[in-house]
Amino acid sequence: MKFSDVDVAVIGSGPAGMAAAIKAKEEGAEHVLILERQEQLGGLLHQCVHNGFGLLYFGQDLTGPEYACRFVEKVRDLGIEVLLETMVTQISVDRKLTAVNSREGPIHLQPKSIVLAMGCRERSRGQLSIPGTRPAGIFTAGTAQRLVNVEGFIPGKKVVILGSGDIGMIMARRLSLEGVEVKAVVEILPYVGGLIRNEVQCLHDFDIPLLLEHTVTQIHGEQRVEAVTLAKVDKNKRPVDGTEQNIECDTLLLSVGLIPENELSRMAGVDLDPLAGGPVVDERRETNIPGIFAGGNVVHVHDLVDDVSWEAEIAGAWAARLPQKGDLEKKGKTILRPGRNIRSIVPQTISDQSDVTFYIRVKEMEEKVRLRIGDIYHRAFRVVKPSEMIKVDLLKKELKRLKERTTELDVECEKGE
Amino acid sequence: MVEEKIICIGCPLGCETNLKIDDQGEVIKITGYKCKEGRQYVLEEYRSPVRVLTATVLTQSSARPLFPVRSNRPLLKTQLKEAAKALAGVKVKPPIRVGQTILSNLMNTGVDVIATDDLTY
Numbered sequence A: 001m002k003f004s005d006v007d008v009a010v011i012g013s014g015p016a017g018m019a020a021a022i023k024a025k026e027e028g029a030e031h032v033l034i035l036e037r038q039e040q041l042g043g044l045l046h047q048c049v050h051n052g053f054g055l056l057y058f059g060q061d062l063t064g065p066e067y068a069c070r071f072v073e074k075v076r077d078l079g080i081e082v083l084l085e086t087m088v089t090q091i092s093v094d095r096k097l098t099a100v101n102s103r104e105g106p107i108h109l110q111p112k113s114i115v116l117a118m119g120c121r122e123r124s125r126g127q128l129s130i131p132g133t134r135p136a137g138i139f140t141a142g143t144a145q146r147l148v149n150v151e152g153f154i155p156g157k158k159v160v161i162l163g164s165g166d167i168g169m170i171m172a173r174r175l176s177l178e179g180v181e182v183k184a185v186v187e188i189l190p191y192v193g194g195l196i197r198n199e200v201q202c203l204h205d206f207d208i209p210l211l212l213e214h215t216v217t218q219i220h221g222e223q224r225v226e227a228v229t230l231a232k233v234d235k236n237k238r239p240v241d242g243t244e245q246n247i248e249c250d251t252l253l254l255s256v257g258l259i260p261e262n263e264l265s266r267m268a269g270v271d272l273d274p275l276a277g278g279p280v281v282d283e284r285r286e287t288n289i290p291g292i293f294a295g296g297n298v299v300h301v302h303d304l305v306d307d308v309s310w311e312a313e314i315a316g317a318w319a320a321r322l323p324q325k326g327d328l329e330k331k332g333k334t335i336l337r338p339g340r341n342i343r344s345i346v347p348q349t350i351s352d353q354s355d356v357t358f359y360i361r362v363k364e365m366e367e368k369v370r371l372r373i374g375d376i377y378h379r380a381f382r383v384v385k386p387s388e389m390i391k392v393d394l395l396k397k398e399l400k401r402l403k404e405r406t407t408e409l410d411v412e413c414e415k416g417e
Numbered sequence B: 001m002v003e004e005k006i007i008c009i010g011c012p013l014g015c016e017t018n019l020k021i022d023d024q025g026e027v028i029k030i031t032g033y034k035c036k037e038g039r040q041y042v043l044e045e046y047r048s049p050v051r052v053l054t055a056t057v058l059t060q061s062s063a064r065p066l067f068p069v070r071s072n073r074p075l076l077k078t079q080l081k082e083a084a085k086a087l088a089g090v091k092v093k094p095p096i097r098v099g100q101t102i103l104s105n106l107m108n109t110g111v112d113v114i115a116t117d118d119l120t121y
Helices: A015-026 A043-047 A064-077 A141-151 A166-177 A196-206 A263-267 A305-325 B036-047 B077-087
Strands: A008-011 A032-035 A051-053 A081-083 A087-091 A097-101 A105-109 A113-116 A120-122 A138-140 A158-162 A181-187 A210-212 A214-220 A227-232 A245-248 A251-254 A258-260 A292-294 A334-338 A342-346 A356-362 A366-373 A377-384 A390-394 A408-415 B002-007 B016-021 B027-031 B054-059 B066-071 B101-103 B113-115
Touching: A008 A015, A008 A305, A015 A032, A015 A043, A015 A064, A015 A113, A015 A305, A043 A064, A043 A141, A051 A064, A064 A305, A087 A263, A113 A305, A120 A141, A138 A141, A141 A166, A141 A251, A141 B066, A158 A166, A158 A214, A166 A181, A166 A196, A166 A251, A166 B077, A181 A214, A181 A245, A196 B002, A292 A305, A305 A356, A334 A342, A342 A408, A356 A366, A356 A408, A366 A390, A377 A390, A377 A408, B002 B036, B016 B036, B027 B036, B054 B077
Parallel strands: A008 A032, A008 A113, A032 A081, A113 A292, A138 A251, A158 A181, A158 A251, A181 A210, A334 A408
Antiparallel strands: A087 A097, A097 A105, A120 A258, A214 A227, A227 A245, A342 A356, A356 A390, A366 A377, A366 A408, B002 B016, B016 B027, B054 B066, B066 B113, B101 B113
């Protein structure tokens, strides 16, 4: 392949990148190129050895590596070009892409379209400002997952996990099975951050205490973590005096949220949505920069891998159409505005009134609400939770009911059924 | 008669259900569920809770020290820890294809342990 004639360049080869590349190829793009910084395709899937992947996409309960294998096979069969151990260092506003690896050195590309599929990374101690010393033994849950499942190291013998995100709970189970004592999972909110099935199958199954409305207020130890101080928090998430307790441990894992990884997007001049954390996209997953698309956790953090792949396929399909058909015409532009109890909506804008799937995340858990999208859609929910993304399919004919030149559409959770 | 609480994991609602159980261990009454599927799940979760075991085993590969595996069918929840221990001594040799049996009839359960990734060298 000559680097000069890439039609679609996909950055990242996780569940989003591979799905986008496959779709682009299937939709007729001739030269599809995946750029991956790791030594193999699959992104984070390799370290996610637990099951629960692909229930929706494949109708089967797969582990992370199994899910990856299915896509890797397709990437190979379709003749999609792949550059491994290759780091994209820059994208410019006019879609010039610079990457580097140890074989070719710097690589300059001018793809006709680009799909951003860089995924997300974990929030770390620095973003939490936990007071105390800086000993060894503090890991993000994902780092611990890599150590235990890929590298073959157990991070410690007595572990406290801060945050009840899915990776944290899954690591609680994994470490328990490896003989580690998981002393507690500590969650600042009054409810669990991850999926219910993980609370039941990772914590309850292994009798791991879950402390809701608690947080870590201090880390102790000089060379190595020796203990952490926990405290109950009030309604404003402030520690309550007199509720402190010390827990002896040698390791603290942090499972406190994921952040879409958008340094490259920023360089390219892509507008980011502070609520979702990633690029502002329309229903084609095109950003404000023509020809730059985005899909998966780089846009917003999904609950399920299946949705990551599906969303990236939308980006891949439209990215493939651009080199074939030139500029893609769009009709109008409607901005979705998050209202009462709505944290984020993706896509943030719609432009041409084709079928759209909206991914909506609420701010707070609430019972008996009605979700409204302008006056074209409403649905009653017995309960909505921040940890469970809401998916709404709107068909073209329903969107037809939008009045001509509607420029803004309010999305909100109304109290009462 | 005893009572047992089981959280349904069928959907995001996460209904907390209550089971009344007689001295023979039979379920007399279930309350707290909101749908038929939920009732069925809770009943099965009471009678024989099962889980798929996922783990890693050691390799003789130069490329990676660990290799991911899982049980091809769910095991009884109570067997999970013992099953994980049984895998501690297993060491696999490449090449291995995803889906290939690594250990058959794990602890005489009739369940096999299978590869969940490819290992070429």
